[in-house]
Amino acid sequence: MDKTHAFRPGEFAMIDRIFAPLATSPGALGLTDDAALVALKPGQEMVVTADTLVEGVHFFRDDPPELIAQKALRVNLSDLAAKGAEPLGYLLTLSLAPWIDEDWLKSFANGLGADQMEFGIALLGGDTTATPGPLTLSITAMGSVGLGMMIRRGGARPGDLVFVSGTIGDAGGGLAVLKGEAADASPSAREVLIGRYRRPTPRLGLGRLLPPLASASLDVSDGLLADLAHIAEVSAVGIVIEVGSIPLTPSLRELWGNSDEAVIRAATAGDDYELAFTAPAILRERVVAAAEAAGVSITEIGRVQAGSGVLLLDRAGNRLPVEKSGFTHF
Numbered sequence: 194m195d196k197t198h199a200f201r202p203g204e205f206a207m208i209d210r211i212f213a214p215l216a217t218s219p220g221a222l223g224l225t226d227d228a229a230l231v232a233l234k235p236g237q238e239m240v241v242t243a244d245t246l247v248e249g250v251h252f253f254r255d256d257p258p259e260l261i262a263q264k265a266l267r268v269n270l271s272d273l274a275a276k277g278a279e280p281l282g283y284l285l286t287l288s289l290a291p292w293i294d295e296d297w298l299k300s301f302a303n304g305l306g307a308d309q310m311e312f313g314i315a316l317l318g319g320d321t322t323a324t325p326g327p328l329t330l331s332i333t334a335m336g337s338v339g340l341g342m343m344i345r346r347g348g349a350r351p352g353d354l355v356f357v358s359g360t361i362g363d364a365g366g367g368l369a370v371l372k373g374e375a376a377d378a379s380p381s382a383r384e385v386l387i388g389r390y391r392r393p394t395p396r397l398g399l400g401r402l403l404p405p406l407a408s409a410s411l412d413v414s415d416g417l418l419a420d421l422a423h424i425a426e427v428s429a430v431g432i433v434i435e436v437g438s439i440p441l442t443p444s445l446r447e448l449w450g451n452s453d454e455a456v457i458r459a460a461t462a463g464d465d466y467e468l469a470f471t472a473p474a475i476l477r478e479r480v481v482a483a484a485e486a487a488g489v490s491i492t493e494i495g496r497v498q499a500g501s502g503v504l505l506l507d508r509a510g511n512r513l514p515v516e517k518s519g520f521t522h523f
Contacts, residue, residue, distance in 0.1 A: 208321065211295075211302045215309060215316035218282055229317035231281055237337040239281070242272035248290065248327035252391070253371065258297050259304025260391045261330075266308050267395050269334035271412040271466040274400030277344045278336030280312055285319035288329040312397065338404065344470070348408040349428035353471040353497040356480060358396050358489050360440045361417050363389035365462020366448045382444040393466035398487035403470060406480050410470035416461040418515060421469055422503045428471075431500030434460075437508045438494040453507050457515055460505075471497055 213224045220230035233239060246265050248254055266283065273280055285305075309315055314334070367390030370383045378386075396412075403410060409424045417439065425432045436456045449455040472480050477493070484491040505513045 211298050212285075212316060215302060215305055216318070217309070218315040218317060220282065221315065221317045224316075224318060226318075229282070229284075231317070231335055233337055236340055238340055238343070240273060240276045240278040240336045240338055240343055241333065242269055242276075242336075243331060243333040244268045244272070245329065245331040247329050250327075254292070254328070256391055257304075258300040259307070262301045262304035263308050263392055265330050265332050266305060266312075266314075266334075267393050268414065268466055269332045270312055270314070270395035270397060271393065271414075271468075273334055273336040274395050274397045275344065275410045275412040275468050275470075276336070276338060277342060277400050277404035277407075277410070278338045279401065280314040280397065281335045281337055282315050282317040283335065284317055284333040286331040286333075287319070287321045288324040288326075289321065290324060290326065290328040293328060312395070342404040344404055344407050344410040345427075346409050346411055346424050347427040349424050349430050349432070349471040349497045350408060350473075351430060351497055351499045352474055353408050354474050354477060354480075354493055355421070355432060355434065355469070355471050355495040355497065356491045357413070357417065357440070357467055357469045357494055358399055358484070358491050359394070359465070359467040360442045360445070360490075361413065361465050361467065362445050362449070362456075362459025362462050363442055364393065364464035364466075365390075365459060366445045367391065368462070368464070369448065378444075378448045382447045385442065385444040386448065390464060393464070395466060396468045396487070396489055399468060399484060399489045399491075402483040402487055403468075406476050406483060407470040407472050410468060413465040413467045413469050414463060416463040417465065417469060418460050418503050418505065419463070424469070424471065425501060425503055428497075429501070431498045432471075432495060432503045433498055434495035434503060434505050435508075436460075436505055436513060438492060440490070440492045440494075453513060457505070457513065461515065 216224045252261050367386035413420050421432050439456050507513045
């Protein structure tokens with residue numbers, strides 16, 4: 194990591210103790226230089242993505258630091274999964290608030306280390322600085338994919354089917370619990386939902402199998418409906434989603450119920466980090482087989498048609514109005 198912006202005495206030594214052990218890739222150069230080297234295999238190209246998390250917006254100050262670290266890394270890995278990419282390495286930028294101490298940083302680094310082992314990725318470098326404002330952390334993740342094989346947002350075509358991995362809305366439910374909106378939910382349900390908010394699961398195994406199958410793909414960060422609208426816009430198509438097909442967990446149903454309104458809330462809450470993708474109908478069985486091979490559940494939730502935007506239908510096939518399709522950053 195670049196050591197030129199000291200946020201407190203001993204920063205260089207702190208980076209050496211806490212973050213250098215995470216730089217296991219030879220290209221990281223032991224975090225002793227201003228840049229890193231990333232080698233690609235023949236026939237591969239690089240996929241690069243970045244996400245920023247801000248205290249009070251994407252996590253709470255009293256969240257466990259190891260889970261804050263893992264969320265920051267995993268939301269980037271989720272982007273790589275949506276593109277069909279294999280993780281290579283990542284850069285970490287920390288703008289550290291005054292309340293951060295070395296014990297917090299050690300726990301934070303331990304969370305990163307655990308995920309590095311799980312997902313086969315390593316720290317390549319980054320930057321540290323101080324801020325009088327909220328803790329802010331940004332990760333830039335790099336992955337590789339075969340030439341021309343990255344799945345874009347712009348490939349959906351009329352007649353394609355729409356799929357989503359896992360379940361939708363748990364993270365939004367977890368945020369509601371943390372804000373005190375779930376007094377009647379059971380302790381087990383609250384634990385499940387908070388866990389999904391704090392520690393998403395990037396669907397890398399499924400993503401690796403999608404390049405020959407998916408026509409368009411992204412991960413669900415701002416809300417299922419809002420993110421599908423991005424595919425619709427870039428692909429110049431319309432997308433029809435059936436509210437009764439959107440998968441919810443029992444824990445979320447316990448919290449919000451199973452009404453159309455509850456499903457809309459789940460589909461607009463965001464922070465799911467599931468994969469939403471389209472594929473030609475003729476490939477349905479292959480898509481199902483890929484999900485089974487990856488050990489990830491998928492649900493067919495709609496179809497692509499000529500037109501524009503996302504249309505949500507109720508269980509009787511009537512259009513459901515949606516006031517706000519998802520989270521907006523500004």
